[in-house]
Amino acid sequence: MKTLTRILLAIVLVVVVIYGIMALVIPTEKTVSRTAELNAPIRVVFEQVNTMSNWEKWSPWHQIDPNMKIEYANIPSGPGAAYSWESEDPNVGHGSLKIDESIPNESIHTTLHFEGQSSDGHGTWKFVEKGPDRTEVTWAMAMTFTKKPSDLMFAAMADMILGGTFEDGLENLEEVSQEAAEKQEIQEAAEVLEEDHEMMEEAEE
Template sequence: MIILAILVLLLIAFLLYIASLPDAFRVERSLEINAASEQIFPLINDFHAWEAWSPWEKADPQVQRSYSGNDSGPGAVYAWQGNKQLGEERMEILETRPHDYLRLQINFYKPFAAQNTIEFKLESQAGKTVVSHAMFGPSNFMSKLMGTFFNMDKMVGGKFDEGLQSLKAIAEKSSTSAAGK
């Protein structure tokens, strides 16, 4: 009986700890790219261009994609259904400031439901551009619980790092080609 009471108390303490965690999260990565923001911005403002640089695009060669709304910018919509890594999701561009800022809403349907915000910020600095990629949103109890076992910053942040490196390679190659003309 004492062991059962101790286990119940430990469970309650664990659940109280989970409930006390922050009610929001933010994952962000930045990278300096040797290209003008005018060359980088179209790669993130048009979902059709994401296939070339987004690491999630490589996770499932059989992914089913759909595009709707505007071709790029606010109102552009990208949805997909993929394997366990990709799940089922939908993104929509909500706001842009050309060559400077992009805000998206991402809705996760499978393997779990969530709604978050994604931001890209581009800061020009002497012919280079610092690109920041962030995702943030609320952390409900289940998100907090999962976060105690899976490091979201490491998992998502690692993909952001990978995507920014791919974006860098494409933009710098394009910048070098444009400079050589």
């Protein structure tokens, strides 16, 4: 019995020591960031992020649970635009996203709230034009964690977990932006043809 008690005490001591080391070593403030160059015009890429309804097309979390319930705010894009979601998938959960600040074709700042989390995440998007059809995009998220073991564990793995998600999101964003750019080009070409046709008809009259 004494041997079992000593083993249990040793286990508890090891756990306490590990937790103490984690609390000292793992920072409670963490920023995860990923950057990619997308083959799409900056104005198109920006709009995919600046308009909340577009997130359904490229956000990795929407792909995890396409059946999540979504509710949009009255403002569709820019500062004040927001949406909330509810999902039975534990990897998605319940939460909300809001655009706090938006500078066209330059940057977007967001607040991300997950129910059950100790604090909100603050997102930053930066857009840099690298050419007529090439855009450098940086997606970053700053988070603050408590000293709770669960928070410390997530903080330790945040870059690995969220970093991969951000990378997937940027790849999806490129694909969606390219499709949107192609549609805009077709629409613009059609409008030009229509204007030319109207001018020709007026000239004949």
